[in-house]
Amino acid sequence: MHRYSRTAIALHWIIAALLAFQLAVGWGLEDLGARGFHLYQWHKSVGIAILLLTLVRIVVRMTKPRPPKSEDGWQGALANAVHVGLYAFMLGAPLTGWALVSTARVKVPTLLFGVLPLPHLPLPAGAHEWAENGHGLIAWIGVALFLLHVAGALRHHVLMRDGLIWRMIPARSAALILLLPALMLVGFVTGRAILPSGKAAPAAAAPAVPDNGAAAEAETDVVNVAAVEPADNAADNASEPAKEEPAGPPPAWIVQPGGRIGFSVGNDGETISGSFSKWTAKIVMDPDHPESADIAVTIDMASASVGDAYKDGMLPGDEFFGTAAHPTATFAAKGAEATGPGRYRANGTLTLKGVSKPQTIRFTLSGADATRKVSGSATVARAAFGVGNGDSSAGLAPQVAVTFAFTARRKP
Template sequence: MRRYSLIAIFLHWTIAALLAFQISVGWALEDLGAGGFSLYQLHKSVGISILVLTLIRLAVRFWKPRPVRIESGWQGALASAVHGGLYLFMLGAPLTGWALVSTARVKVPTLLFGIIPIPHLPLPADAHQWAEGGHGLLAWLGIALFLLHVAGAIRHHMMLRDGLIWRMMPARSPMLLVALPGLMLVGLLLGKAILPEPVAEVARPQPAAPATQDEIAPPSPTNISVANAVETAVAPDDAPAQAEEAIPPPPGWTVQPGGRVGFSVDNSGETISGGFSRWTAKIVMDPDRPDSADIRVEIDLASATVGDAYQDGMLAGEEFFDTAAHPRAIFTAKGAERTGRNSYRAVGTLSMKGASRPQSIRFTLSGTGDSRKVAGSASIARLPFGVGNGESSGGLAPRVAVTFQFNARAQ
């Protein structure tokens, strides 16, 4: 019996294994939430690969002569319909998936296996609904055709015993008869094996409650008043004038290159860490008189990165920082208080994504003279700023830890 060409045989079994993998993974993605992000990217890459291999398979189908049909009547018509439907599925499922990604509200870049960029299709946003429906419908159709195709092959080999299956084998070998169809089982099991645990359904966190008095209150005026009263009682009448003349203005500090502003957030039990590569700080402060502090920090939100091109693209989108409309986050504070020998707390205002909220930061100073090393942290509630406001953010913790460190020199 005449066989298919070797390249057709190779493409047939490769596509079959990839389809089995896609079926195994695809139906689980919706239940994984944000924890399935990396698997979602792999699903897209495998889908594009199936599309490319199917196009090659079609070219080979017309380039290389095929074995003649051995079945006629309604059985032959059904076999032809299943083959045609499978080609529709192998082309349509990747294309509707591509359209689905291209029209999504959150624009996630597509990189083929993290290397080759795949552009979005130039489709209108209202095409998203039909792309989503079409992708799901084709998935069900593909599973049905997949099962019919396998059932037909088993019928020919086990019941009709006409040797039809050998046409899709490079040699008449019992070992190949087990190994090649076994690739589909390998694809199914591999897809199941790499699935992470589903994210448990939890109530969406409510916006953070107003900060406690300790978080938003400036240094206690009572303590300042007591200290002033004691100084007034023991100082001579001209002490205030002498003090004003003796106290120099607080120095300004220039941030030296090499500093870092980083962030981390829990995502369904895993930690996502990243940082901002572009930011500036204007600082005026006498470490011995922290109430003299005047701090302004501006962060370029478009410079945010977590080391993954897919997720970096999501950070810039409307669901997270919306950098097109709100390119910067700004923190300002007037005054600080000492909380330890070299540690301080500053309470100010954080403005981001069109919202402004009270925010405190804690930091330490080390070194002496005109050179100091600064290290600090803050805990920021993301929900009041609308950061992470979509379905893909369901697994994110409500607070983001921010850390910073840099060297500064007095001007």
């Protein structure tokens, strides 16, 4: 019996398994929202892999000898139409998916399997709707063609017993005739298995907290706080002896290398954590007289990273930080107040993405003399600054926890 070439056979079964994986994942993505971010990247990567393998298969089909047709008449015409339709499906599904991503309002970067950047197609935004509808329609047509293809193979092998299926098996082996079709089941089961099951509980690392302002006075410090302030702290402070007036102007402090400003936000039961690698701080403060504080922090928003190339590519966009128009964020505060031994609170103004709002930070100082260690936290209501204003942010918690830690030396 004439068989397809070994290359054509290998491509046939590899593509079939990948298609089964794609269908299993694709059906599950719609209900995942932001929790399916990584699966979307896998879905795109496997889709482009199918596109490339299909192009290779077309070249092989045109250059390698193929077995002759097995049937004429309407059965042969139907079989030929199904084959042509399957090729159109293997090309059309990834191409419409690529067009869908390229025309989306939120430009999510694609790194194929986390390595190779995939550029967006130069299509107008108006093409997004037809790409989205076309992608879904082609998927269902592909399922129908797939079932017809399998039904035809079973008809020949079980009913007609003409051994036609052996043309797509590299050797006449009972093990192979079971193993190779089982690859499709493996692909489908794998796709279903990697989908998150159910909706996880909110992450403990990003609890809901009050908004900034008067209610934020009650929030608990996040970093380096050994105990909650006593309820009668205000009375204790009031009973302390009056402090001496400062002997001179408050000292300026120089932030030493190695400090960190981090952030974390809940995301549909998970927590996304990251940091800013570029920032500067100008600090003037006498720890014994915190009302003398003059704090100014400037953060390079393009330096934000969550350790994931896909998400890092989204952060500079308009949905999140909009760094093209607003490259920096600033926090400025005049004066602070002591809330306990070595613990302080400063009420200032945060300017982020062109919006300025009141913001409270809490921090602790440790050490003595010319060197102090600083650590603290704040809770930022992201919606007030237009951060996370798109569809891909639907699962994000409304508050972002910001933490900072650094060492400062008193300026001579």
